[in-house]
Amino acid sequence: MEHAAPATYREHRTDPFPLSAAQHGLWFAQQLAPDVPICIAQYVDIRGPLDVELFREVALVAGHEYESVFLRLIDVDGEPHQVIDPPADAAMGVVDFRGASDPMAAAEMWMHDNYTARVDFEHDHLCESSLLCIGDDRHLWYSRIHHVALDGYAAMTLVNRVAALYTAAVEGRSPEPNRAADLHTLHRLEEDYRASHRFSSDRDYWAERLHRRTNGASLTDVEAPPAAHSLTVRTALSPDTVARLEDTGGRPGATAAAALIAAFACHLSRRTGREDVLVDIPLSARTTAVLRRSSGMLANVAPLLVQVRAGDTVGDLVARVQHELMGAMRHQRGNVEDILRDLGVSAEARRISGPMINVMLFDQDLTFGSLTGDFRILTTGPVPDLSVNVYRSGTPASTIVEFEANPYRYRDDELRSHHAAVVGLIDELLAADPGTPLAAIGAHDLARLTPVVGARSAPEVSLPGLLAAAVGVDPDAVAVVCGGRVLTYGEVDAASNRLAR
Template identity: 30%
Template sequence: MMAGDASLPLTGPQLGMWAAQRIDPDSPSLWTAEAVELEGPLDLAALDAAIRETLMACDALHMRYEAEGEGVSQRLCEPRNVALAFDDYAGCDAPWDSAWRWMREDLLRPADLGRRPLFATALIRLGARRHLWYLRAHHIALDGFAYLLLIHRVAELYSAKVGGRAAAPARDWSLASVVEEEARYRDSAAFAHSREFWRQRCAGMGEPVTLGPKCAPDDSARSSHLRLPAGEHLRWQSAARALGVDWSAWLIAAVFAWMRARSGADEISVGLLVMNRLGSAALSVPCMAMNVVPLRLRLQPQWSFAELAREVAAELRELRPHQRYNYEWLRQDLGLGDSYAQLYGPVLNLMPFDRGFVFEGLDSRAHPVSVGSVEDLDLTVSPLADGVRFDIEANPQAYDAATLQAHHRALLALMEAALADPSQRLDELDGACAREAA
């Protein structure tokens, strides 16, 4: 852990969240949240201790941010405090619905990166053997992988306690190593090379195509959630191998074809969320390390889906050496700071990492509650042991519920058509998309 009186500069991913919050300082739109459902004979004392120990150890949750001239720094708030709230909805007619209403209302609390805590947590009782552990955190503190690190540690500590054994030693979750590693990168030739790559790649980019009107993000998002059968991911993998690409390139190609079919435009840009953790200090530190890279293609109507998938795979190979260059740095390079202007339409988050965890003696399952601010559309695809999570979050100012669900149906229909016959031309796939969304 870093000393309480030490200050650190912000990493690129943190800077992006700081800049977004600064546009509307009190906006709650950058809160994120997850809830872990626990079924079985819960040991409340063991869970309470596990949550407190885990959240106390996470530097990123206890930072405060302060503007310094043209820059900003972060400093630990000491002493660290973890307040675990308790709510009981077991006596309600609809405990699950009541708990979700409470969580959605909690996400509307104003944010204050300088003076207020960056997180809140609660244990919600739904019945004698059913609970929800809720964690809300500002996106400047945690990304999706960071939530998983925290949940795994809570599960590990809880299981050790109820199992009567010693837990694994505490992790070093100091942010200092992550900040220092990024500083070395910014002084490297690789940083300068990637900066020039992105400046050339994005020069002259027009307004990105979206499926709805351009609107400032709302305080909350509109959601369309689907759980596909577990075998669906195997079908994607098989189809991708037949084309000589991996499943992520296949799925990204489907998103491009869908965007073309729904918008009528041939030049499409999507934002790809990249984890940037493998081989880095951030691999084991819960923090905000995610980056977004813009992927732009000019599609040709006569391309087959197979050709599009191979084009996507080639572009991904081009971008991969440069995906560490942070999107906020690129926005500043292009003069887009302090605005909502973006270089992409929808954002695609492919989550290939294992989200499994074990609370001894309990059945457990994570439920995403909020992904934070949504500029346009955020697509999340996460293969799980019991199915595939396939969600779309939308800016509610730009998409009503019926429109969002129609887009979701159209995307699934296009994917099914591509699975059936990848030799179909893009203009032929347009028809399958339109029929399903009608």
């Protein structure tokens, strides 16, 4: 088959340039927990006769267009800088699992080992993609992306560009021109923003809200560091619930995201006994057309203060959440980490995090010529507490509600119980009239709820119990560093057993 030639590669500036505020915050967080990679991982399940060499070629073209996939970090006078450094052989690798007894299981294990492995900032590129062959006509396009290089919005932009380039090539036509700004231009635009009145306005908005913040509520009272992988439970919403979610006419002035956040905040309030709860939300911080079509790490995570009042109706709560969401969206470029630091909040306190809810209801229909690809999120990164992800996946598309939880803080049965309760609240809240008393929603669950005493109370667990839990989750994770000696959780466990004997 004759294919149109893909576009030529973009010329890159190779001089180092500083990290943005968002990137620097992630770089610092990675220094604090070097064995827990702050990466997102995903794959696209492509079924049918894929032209592997063409796919690798257009993926390389897209990589050159967006540049982030070639980022490395280097030290310049004691400060981290980024440099665009395409390797000599930048083509995507191909891994063949067809000889395995269960090719899909073998590929899933390979991906898990890859995205939980430590990233060496000094030597590794921050993005990695591979094409995993699990059948003659089935491939998984896998990507592991460090958040310093790309946020989730940019990662999806890159995926869509590869699909568009492949489709144009097999159809024998020229692709739409790439209109993404290069990374040096994005850095200059960030500097311009930080010198602008808009930056001052955004900073004032978040400073005012953060001054009156409360300690984050959590669905667990167990304190523990993040792990490299998460406990996960997911389910698809029913077709009736999805139809109601998409029917904004039933929620005048309120978005689907507001309704979903309201349902989760209601559960969080009931479980903690608190009327004011904080829910973290990710914000794309892409407020202009050029930012929305470009790559890079721009995203911001901001706390949304949700007030859940005893006398609320469903409409009251959803409208209140929508009001807070609109303010957050208007000021989404203000970097909350920067502002907390300026307010004198310690680095340790800034890392105390409650639940996050990430609503990703954009279309994920991917076509590669005549082939379709199903998009699947493996991880959105290490989870300090709990992350609620709502996204579309599959063909035909289902709307998935997924809980990713810190395995050091939640048991599997606890997570499943919370997940079932929240999905039930989503179903009931969306089906209810706005004037329905909030107390009538999920009423059958209220009697059996056991409140969490407090997000920061001391857990009733022994040190051996914590050690055993850590060994069960990740025995190779670093547990103790003393001088030049490093011990993993497995080694500490073995040594304590020898001592006990």
